[in-house]
Amino acid sequence: MxxxxxxxxxxxxxxxxxxxxxxxxxxxxxxxxxxxxxxxxxxxxxxxxxxxxxxxxxxxxxxEPFDRNTRTMIYRRAKGKDDHVAFGTERDLGAVGYETLVQSLAPVQPADTDLRVTVGGPDCTRPYSASRFNISAMSFGALSANAVLAMNRGAAEGHFLHDTGEGGLTRYHLRYGADLIWELGSGYFSARTADGRLDREKFVANATRGQVKMIEIKLSQGAKPGIGGVLPKEKITAEVSGIRGVPRDRDCVSPSAHPEFSTPRELVRFVTELRELSGGKPVGIKLCVGDRTQFLALCRAMVEEGTGPDFITVDGAEGGTGSAPLEFQDRLGMRLTEGLMTVENALVATGLRDRVTVGASGKIAGGADIVRRLLQGADIMFAARPMMMAVGCIQAQKCNTGRCPVGVATQDPVRQRAVDVDDKGPRVRRYHDATVKEAVALMAAMGASSPAELTHDMGRIVLGPDETRSYADAYRWLTPGELLEPSTDTPADWVRDWERADADSFRV
Structure with missing residues (x-):
């Protein structure tokens, strides 16, 4: 040595x-x-x-949250590659809770793949024709500038909606001219007064922009119902601080509740005010459903006021976010199926369904997910994490740290270089287009040429080792106006909750 x-x-x-x-x-x-x-x-x-x-x-x-088969499907569709697989399914088709679609002996030819739905109730003077599949709410700050730009470019090329998230309407959302849903959380970013209230003048300036097609009031979100949005201080750059009007030395935590309203009736009137200020554009709400009576209280307020939101987006508890307490993610809120059917039944039974477009958000990644949610009552779907994957997300689950390895959920200028907008923007469009095309193909195999032809008996769920039922039989479906004039056949628990619902209080 x-x-x-x-x-x-x-x-x-x-x-x-x-x-x-x-x-x-x-x-x-x-x-x-x-x-x-x-x-x-x-x-x-x-x-x-x-x-x-x-x-x-x-x-x-x-x-979890997304298995490798699902992630691979998203990546291949985004890249424009064949997503067929060989040798049969790996799923346990007999597992309790497994859901399937019912094929027809008389399938039809797939129709136009540009599925769209008109959003806007009777009080809306500027309704919007939306794709059935869109980018869900994700803020600049939570996402990098390049990720937002890529999604905006993809949405512009594919003619589908890009939801800004509650972090504000930024230059990145406006760069490529995509149609936007401007989300207003309890922090009112991009329309905020110094004391955290809604600045009407700022709201009008942004809401009347040509690219803003719809306005969404976020009451709660699936991953953390009951608390406001959280942006860790590690991700608050000078630009993010300026956009939101918040300091950089602490986490940006939005209030748990909106300061502009506190009762169902006040919420309905707030929706009406924003619709008028926006020039008649569709205004809606997003929520993770909790107590059924509280949602029925909103329905009662809509009935008594004779107006209400143009759309209601249901965010399932399985929905994701960059940062949320573990126990809020695991233990609070209804899963999407339960929440969606609660909203569907409540609107139908109170005679409001025809005036409200229902949205669904929460682990919607493929065409079968779109069709399942259509069967359960949704009209329009939103995806967040799958759209992140389309721009390169690898499910590293480091979104809240600012150290996203692929530059999607970070403000680090070096890391976000990995997101090439010219490459990733078209990937978002291809993923959207391929997924909608697959939904259309599935409906055609079921004998339906449009969502209007879908019925509850076209979906099945496994309830036990030897029991599989259709959605029509497995779930309870109320009839139009049933709660307004209950009969002896009206479920007693729904009648009880409707009687308890108070248009002037969310308290149960």
Missing amino acids: TKKTTRAAAVLAGALTSVAVADLVQPRHSILRNYPVAGYARFLMEKIRPEIQQYFIERNFDG
């Missing part, structure tokens, strides 16, 4: 000894006190555990 090698070994041994001594006396980590130096191997394995799990251990259909 040479003197140089001996010296290097001595330096290394000394360094390791110093680390070992420090580990033995430090009070914070029990592992290192008992296993100095060697304990760091445990921390390393823990750090790379998600990657090992995702790439080497999970089966194609195991991963």
